[in-house]
Amino acid sequence: MSTEAHAAEGATGYIIHHLTPLHFGEGFWTLHLDTLFFSAVLGGLFVWFFKTAADKATAGVPGLVQNFAEMLIEFVDTQVKDSFHGHSKLIAPLALTIFCWVFLWNFMDLFPVDIFPLIGSLMGLDYLRVVPSTDLNATFAMSISVFFLIIFYSIKIKGPWGFAKELMFQPFGPWLLPFNLLLKLVEEIAKPISLALRLFGNLYAGELIFILIALLPWYLQPVLSFPWAIFHILIITLQAFIFMVLTIVYLSMAHEDH
Amino acid sequence: MSINATLIGQMITFALLVWFTMKYIWPPLFDSLEERKKKIADGLAAAEKGQEQIILAEKKAIGVIKEAKEQSSEIVTLAQKRANEIVEESKDTAKKEGERLLLAAKAQIEQEMQQAKEGLRQQVADLALNAAEQILNAEIDKTKHQDIITKVSKQLS
Numbered sequence: 361m362s363t364e365a366h367a368a369e370g371a372t373g374y375i376i377h378h379l380t381p382l383h384f385g386e387g388f389w390t391l392h393l394d395t396l397f398f399s400a401v402l403g404g405l406f407v408w409f410f411k412t413a414a415d416k417a418t419a420g421v422p423g424l425v426q427n428f429a430e431m432l433i434e435f436v437d438t439q440v441k442d443s444f445h446g447h448s449k450l451i452a453p454l455a456l457t458i459f460c461w462v463f464l465w466n467f468m469d470l471f472p473v474d475i476f477p478l479i480g481s482l483m484g485l486d487y488l489r490v491v492p493s494t495d496l497n498a499t500f501a502m503s504i505s506v507f508f509l510i511i512f513y514s515i516k517i518k519g520p521w522g523f524a525k526e527l528m529f530q531p532f533g534p535w536l537l538p539f540n541l542l543l544k545l546v547e548e549i550a551k552p553i554s555l556a557l558r559l560f561g562n563l564y565a566g567e568l569i570f571i572l573i574a575l576l577p578w579y580l581q582p583v584l585s586f587p588w589a590i591f592h593i594l595i596i597t598l599q600a601f602i603f604m605v606l607t608i609v610y611l612s613m614a615h616e617d618h
Numbered sequence: 619m620s621i622n623a624t625l626i627g628q629m630i631t632f633a634l635l636v637w638f639t640m641k642y643i644w645p646p647l648f649d650s651l652e653e654r655k656k657k658i659a660d661g662l663a664a665a666e667k668g669q670e671q672i673i674l675a676e677k678k679a680i681g682v683i684k685e686a687k688e689q690s691s692e693i694v695t696l697a698q699k700r701a702n703e704i705v706e707e708s709k710d711t712a713k714k715e716g717e718r719l720l721l722a723a724k725a726q727i728e729q730e731m732q733q734a735k736e737g738l739r740q741q742v743a744d745l746a747l748n749a750a751e752q753i754l755n756a757e758i759d760k761t762k763h764q765d766i767i768t769k770v771s772k773q774l775s
Contacts, residue, residue: 385622388623389622389623390620390622390623390624391622391623391624391627392622395624395628396624396627396628396631399628399631400631403631403634403635406635407635407638407639407643410639410643410647411643413647414642414643414647415646417646417647417649418650419650419653419654419656419657420654422650422654426647426650429647430647430650430651433644433647433648434651437648449640450640452644453636453639453640453643453644454636454639454640456639456643456644457632457635457639461632461635492628495624496620496621497622497624497625497628498628500621501625501626501627501628501631501632502628502629502632504625504629505629505632505633505636
């Protein structure tokens with residue numbers, strides 16, 4: 361819905377306004393307050409829901425909350441068992457957190473694009489961008505954490521020398537050492553970058569299309585935003601799922617000793 | 619649209635969430651799932667065992683019933699035999715008793731007959747004596763013929 365104020369700034373102004381985060385500070389020390397706030401609230405929601413289920417957890421007949429939580433737990437556990445064959449106390453909870461948190465981030469995309477900025481402007485906030493996954497900082501924060509875990513487990517399982525050997529001598533043997541090293545480094549670094557950019561790209565594009573639809577006349581909007589929202593339900597779940605599965609796969613690769 | 623300190627904040631949040639999930643969320647829920655799986659498996663095993671026990675019990679019951687039937691028919695046979703015996707015995711006893719009673723009756727009859735005979739003899743003797751006395755009273759001295767009378771009365775007995 362384009363209001364008069366936005367119309368005055370023009371379509372470009374409206375789009376830029378919607379994609380500018382509520383920021384604080386200068387240079388590197390800028391904080392995107394909306395990203396931090398909404399992801400923390402959504403993380404809190406996730407933790408609260410599962411904690412409620414965990415507190416009431418019983419081996420008897422499960423309640424509604426426990427049933428839903430267990431469904432997700434089983435789903436994540438199946439994914440982990442499918443691709444990860446070691447024993448780790450971290451990977452399954454990590455995967456669950458990633459799936460639920462990313463899903464909730466993405467879910468914010470389904471709220472009408474003007475609702476939260478409108479509430480924000482009533483509270484005196486100039487900008488408000490509510491979908492954390494349209495912020496590169498959020499997606500990179502997660503993928504870099506995963507990257508650190510990959511490095512940590514690689515070294516822990518294979519030992520520093522084993523990991524270094526894998527970087528230097530694979531895949532083409534010791535005679536092509538510099539080439540191997542370059543290839544391996546690119547491979548490793550590509551993991552967090554592709555993880556973060558895939559999620560960011562999908563959600564940023566999705567949000568942009570919602571904003572573009574919102575610029576159209578009101579009678580065209582439902583025709584377009586309704587199918588796009590339905591399609592988006594698939595996308596947000598799929599992106600959360602992909603992020604989770606790739607994390608599991610990368611970590612299981614880190615656990616495998618060649 | 620640039621990478622900045624938000625990244626660090628997000629990483630901290632992420633680390634906290636993962637830590638919390640790992641510590642307080644995953645273990646209880648996962649354990650309850652595993653426990654339920656175990657419970658169900660146990661229940662199924664117990665049900666199967668129960669089924670087997672029922673079959674065993676049925677077999678046992680059939681055996682017991684058969685045995686009981688055999689026993690009861692045996693008892694019936696024995697009882698019939700015993701009843702026959704009792705009947706035979708009582709028949710015997712009855713016969714003996716009857717014979718005994720018959721004998722006793724005969725003896726009594728004999729005795730009574732004897733008594734009657736004795737009485738009759740006495741009366742006849744008395745009558746004869748009386749008659750003789752009356753006759754002799756008229757003709758002979760009683761004391762003279764006492765011996766003869768006694769002899770006669772002796773012969774009568």
